[in-house]
Amino acid sequence: MRLITLSFVLALWFCTLTFVKGQDCLRNEFIKNPDHAKLDVSKLEDTASGETVRLPCAIGYVGFFRFKCNKGDWKKEGGRKCEPKSCGHPGDTPNGDFHLSILDDFVFGAEVVYDCRKGYQMVTRTRHRTCVEQGWDSALPICEAVKCPVIQVNDNVVVIGSSEDATYGNVIQFECQSNNMVLKGPSEMDCNDRGEWSSTVPTCEVIKCYAPEIANGAVTGPPKEDYNEDDILRYSCNPRYMKSQGRAPRCTKMVNRAIWSPTPECEEVKCSLSLTPTRGTSYTPAGRNLFLPDERVTVTCASGFWIFTKTSEQTVTCKEDGKWSSFTDCEPITCDDPRDPLVSSPYRWQRGQLRNIQRYSCETGFKTTNARGVATCTSDGSWTPHPLCEEITCDKPDIPNAVIEDPKTRYKYNEQLTYECKRNYELLDSTTRPAATCTTNGWTRTLGCKEIEGVCIILRVY
Incomplete structure (x- = not known):
């Protein structure tokens, strides 16, 4: 009986022990959970139910x-x-x-990449730094300036500046030893960001200019490969193109170079108008100031203005020489000196604008056609009245009881006439002469004739 009881107790203890062991928390199950990836589980073991463990971060x-x-x-x-x-x-x-290449903050696992600025180069082995447990690994990268090689020149060339230890951005200039020579090549070079000079080293040569390539034109005259100093370049332009400079290009030394001055160029022929026309002028089409050959523009003048041709409107054409076929500006209407030989020559005639007036007088024997002796400038550019002067004349007078000798219908200024009394008549005033003179104001005084007293007039009866 006792043996049976002991066996039962042992079995019960074993079952209990198995049940408790079956409720432990297993290490492998903890590790499988991805949420625990950042924890240090190196010291974690299976843990009995009810127990607590403290785990540091990885x-x-x-x-x-x-x-x-x-x-x-x-x-x-x-x-x-x-x-x-x-x-x-x-x-x-x-x-x-530098910039972050991994992660976006300076924390464990981040990586930064360093780059040198333009004109500098990396002289350390690595250009990366990584954030590890102890901090940033590797040394700080170093950037040094890129250097260009030392320049070698011939004896005719003068170097301004030093090419030894030249780095990015340094500039070296050149000029010739002799004033009779010019540089062939660049007048300066700069050290670029690749450690190379921007061009080849120049040489010096006797002043020479070379036949240029002229867009829309060509060099004329005998063909020549080069020209000496002060030589003139002859060239022509293609149709509808014109020389941009007024004088012929000359081979000229300019600082360290031989150049054509002015530069031989051919530019497209264009006729120009002012974008702000002169007062009294308008153009159609409006808003343009450059026109090609054969294009036309209508010039219109405001009231009181005219074109030099004395018209108020005309159409002009752009010609192939870049000039307009006629005048393109309006000007105030004016009246010039009429140059009338009958106007008194000592009188100074002023040029007048529209509706201006001018006082004047006439030569001897003539009078102003305007009673006030005033001329007015009119819209056709002439002075009115027209003519300005007219000849002074006198009509044949009617002298009572007198007969005019050699009578005429009209007499000129200062011309005289004589007369005599009819038979049995005598002068009204015996002190006057039987004559009259044509003056500016008409005939001088003529009194006529009176009947002689005491004389019988015989009437003949038929």
Whole structure:
């Protein structure tokens, strides 16, 4: 009976032990959970139900968590979130810049890449730095200025500046030893960001100009490969193109070069108008100031203005020489000196604008056709009245009881006439002469004749 009882107790203890063991929290189950990837589980073991473990964060992270085993399940019971460890600023390198290539903050696992600025080059092995547990790995990259090689020139060339230890941005200038020579090649070179000079080293040669390529034109005259100083270049332009300069190009030394001055160029022929026409002028089409050959423009003058041709409107055409076929500006209507030989020559005639007046007088024997002796400038550019002067004349007078000798219908200025009394008549005033003179104001005084007293007049009866 006792043996039976002992066997039963042992069996019960074994079952109990098996049940408790079956409720432990297993390490392998904890590791499988992806949420636990940032925890350091190197010291974690299977844990009995009811027990609590404290796990630090993995290398490169800060923080920890507590977990309690609850009948085979891991239960989080607080702690501090695992966050990447900060490495701080990775450091600036002179003449260089960096950017994050992995992650977006300076924390564990981040990587920065350094680049040298233009004209500088990396002299360290690596251009990367990575944030590890102990901080940023490797040394700070270093950028040094790119250098250009030393320049060698011949004896005729003068170098301004030093090419030794020349770095990006340095400029070297050149000129010739002799005033009778010019540079063939660049007058200056600069050290570029690749450590190369921007061009080849120049040489010096006797002043020469070479036949240029002229767009829309060509060199004329005997063909020549080169020209000496002061030689003239003859060239022509294609149809509808014209020389842009007024004088012929001459081979000229300019600083360290031989050039054509002015530059031989052919530009498209165009006729120009002012965008702000002169007063009293308008154009159709409006808003344009450049026109090609054969294009036309209508010039219209406002009231009181005319074109030099004395018209108020005309159409002009752009010619192939870049000039307009006629005048393109309106001007105020004016009246010039009429140059009338009958106007008194000592009188100074002023040029007048429209509706201006001018006082004047006439030569001897003539009088002003305007009673006030005033001329007015009219819209056709002439002075009115027209003519300005007229000849002074006198009509044949009627002298009572007198007979005029050699009578005429009209007499000129200062011309005289004589007369005599009819038979049995005598002068009214014996002190006057039987004569009269044509004057500016008409005939001089004529008194006529009176009947002689005491004389019988015999009437003849038929």
